[in-house]
Amino acid sequence: MNNQPENTDRSEVVLLIHGLGGTQHDLGRLESRIADMGIPTADLMLPGHGSHPDDLRDVSFETWLGAVRRKLAALRERYRTVHLMGMCMGALLALEVAKLEGLGRNGRDRLILLAPPLFLDGWSLPWYRFIRHALYRVPLLARYLKVNERSPYGVKNKRLRTVLARKFSCGHSRHYAWVPLSTIQELDRLRWSAARDLDRVQCSTLIIHAVDDELTSLKSAQYIRDRVNREHDNGKARLAVLGDSYHMICIDNEREDVARQVTAFLAPV
Numbered sequence: 001m002n003n004q005p006e007n008t009d010r011s012e013v014v015l016l017i018h019g020l021g022g023t024q025h026d027l028g029r030l031e032s033r034i035a036d037m038g039i040p041t042a043d044l045m046l047p048g049h050g051s052h053p054d055d056l057r058d059v060s061f062e063t064w065l066g067a068v069r070r071k072l073a074a075l076r077e078r079y080r081t082v083h084l085m086g087m088c089m090g091a092l093l094a095l096e097v098a099k100l101e102g103l104g105r106n107g108r109d110r111l112i113l114l115a116p117p118l119f120l121d122g123w124s125l126p127w128y129r130f131i132r133h134a135l136y137r138v139p140l141l142a143r144y145l146k147v148n149e150r151s152p153y154g155v156k157n158k159r160l161r162t163v164l165a166r167k168f169s170c171g172h173s174r175h176y177a178w179v180p181l182s183t184i185q186e187l188d189r190l191r192w193s194a195a196r197d198l199d200r201v202q203c204s205t206l207i208i209h210a211v212d213d214e215l216t217s218l219k220s221a222q223y224i225r226d227r228v229n230r231e232h233d234n235g236k237a238r239l240a241v242l243g244d245s246y247h248m249i250c251i252d253n254e255r256e257d258v259a260r261q262v263t264a265f266l267a268p269v
Contacts, residue, residue, distance in 0.1 A: 012081035012108070014266065016043040017068060019088030020187060021149070021176035023050055026087045027114075028250035033259040039266060044071045046090075048183075053176045056183045057143055061190040064089075068097050081108040083266065087250060088215075089187055091116035092194040095201070095224070104203020111205040112262055115247050117187075117216035118195055118223055122247070124152065124214035136185045145181040149173075152214060154248035198227035205237035206265040208258055210245040 014034055018026045024043050031041050047063050048056035075082045084103060086094035091113040103109045120129065136142050153164040167173040205228055209221035221239050228237035240261050245252035 011079065012039055012083065013075055013079045014039055014041045014083045014085055015068075015071060015075060015094075016041055017084070017086035017090030017094050018043070018046065018049070019086075019090050020183070021049070021053070021056075021179050022088070023174050025174045026090070026248065026250060027085075028255050028259075030085075030250055030259055030262060033263055034266065037263055037266065042071065042075055044068070046093075049176075053146075053178055053180065056176075057180050059183070059186065061186040061193070064093055064186075064190075065096060065100075068093050069101065072097060072101060081106065083110045083112065085112035085114065085262070086116075087114040088117060088247065089190065090114075092118065092190050095198075096190065096194050098203060098205075099197055099200040102202060104201075109203045110265065111201065111203050112265065113205065113207045113221070113224065114258070115209055115213060115216065115249050116194075116207065116220055116224060118191055118220035119216055120188075120191070121217045121219065122213055122215040123217075124150075132181065132184060133188075135181060139182075142182040142185055143180060146178040147181055147184055148178045149175065152246055154215065154246050155252045156212065156244060156246045157253050160251065195223070198224060199231040201228045201236065203236065204265075206261065207237060207239045208242065208249060208261055209239065210242040210247065210249055210252075210254075212243075212245065213247045215247040 016024060016027055018024050034041055044067060047067055048059035072082060084094040084098060094111060095113060098111050103111060149168060152161055155161045168177050207221045207225055209218055211218050225237045225239045229235050242249055242254045245254045249258050
């Protein structure tokens with residue numbers, strides 16, 4: 001799915017990857033802000049998304065990863081440069097694809113990671129999250145247990161949080177109100193994979209993370225930055241820290257700051 005036609009006359013494109021249970025709306029107005037720069041965008045609906053949470057039950061992280069890699073390969077046939085930008089789980093998929101596909105070997109591709117949940121250690125996660133690994137051992141239980149979306153819904157902005165709560169209660173949200181526990185297991189598998197071999201990231205990388213992220217602490221972004229930079233003297237990865245947002249940084253209080261950071265990073269050097 002593309003939000004705008006892919007212009008074959010363009011030399012570069014940005015592939016947008018949404019988060020778990022979400023859609024391209026996770027990225028707010030970033031697509032239009034990038035388009036204002038004259039850079040086209042492309043996106044995809046990850047398998048199991050955009051319909052009903054039940055459709056996630058049989059989807060593995062390898063399936064999501066394969067979908068992103070196929071989309072990247074298709075874009076490579078039309079563009080000299082392909083930048084990857086992911087939000088939440090989409091950031092981990094972008095990171096993993098960057099390692100596997102050698103993103104940046106051409107000296108042009110760039111990687112943007114928005115609130116990457118490498119560690120699930122945020123302040124709002126329930127205490128019983130630690131027992132999920134035991135539940136994974138009971139396949140049918142993990143398959144049918146539901147993990148519900150809950151307040152604060154990733155946003156610090158109280159007005160927006162009220163709107164989101166109303167939409168979730170009415171079933172009108174563009175984001176799933178729950179996901180199967182087995183899907184969280186796949187997210188965990190993706191996290192473990194993404195955390196390995198970070199020195200293989202070859203491209204310039206921007207990480208944006210909120211210090212008050214309720215899902216994943218700043219440790220996630222710092223870990224990625226430090227491991228990517230360990231083998232690169234010129235510091236390929238840089239981290240921008242937000243002080244007035246929760247997890248959904250593209251729609252929260254500092255969404256304009258996020259947009260400015262992203263567009264500045266994509267601007268010609």
